[in-house]
Amino acid sequence: MSTKPFNLSTPNRTVQVGVVLLGGLTELLDVAPIDLFHSLTPKFLQPFPDAFIAPHLKQQAVDMEFHWVTETGKIPSTNNVSSGTTIVPTDSFDTCPVLDIVLIGAHNTGYNPTNTELSFIRKVYDGCSAFLTVCGGIEVPLRAGILKGKTATGPRFMLDVYRQQAPGTNWVEKRWVSDGKLWTSGALLNGTDMVAAFQREVWGGKSLTAEDSLVEFLARIGGVPVRDVDYKDVDWKL
8 A cells, every 4th residue: 555645735644843953053043933833733722712713723733743953962062052042952863853844044154064964954855845944044055065956045145155156056135935845045034934934835725814724823913024025125235
């Protein structure tokens, strides 16, 4: 008997979501959008009274398991997230399961990902259904050789440098852009725009009203903005 293919939009099992933290210092705001995924889970939604979140919206919940992945699976000797935050890893590169959704943020300037880290990034990219980068997190798949022939974006002020470093990639000046399973965003809070857009595409359903769509309902009550993907709402240009 053939196994039904996995479809992220209509998953037939628990979705495995992972944040990959490199040996450098990851920016907290880059990985914070992971909470938008957590808000879609039954664990988060079920405790709310039906008067706050209607049963037909709760039924759209998605079972997810979250992984915080470092090379060793242990807390490093220094904080691994900015602003003095330390994340307790759940998995090492060796113990991490196959991830369906991968999120990676920027590492600190001057840190060079190791060959082991880059090899792991290639592995999780090959096995996942969605690979999301926020801000300078784009440098990791760039260095791993994943971006050749892809359309991608990153922090606006760094795009010209990326065009020189990787001319085989189509670099666009957008808040976020998707190319197949690769989703990339501009700096910091643009990652929230990207994850919100990703959720609308994957789980938004035919209806994009807050009355019928859990994704839209949560975006509304959470105050998630819908900003112009081409930065037309910004009154400055680099």
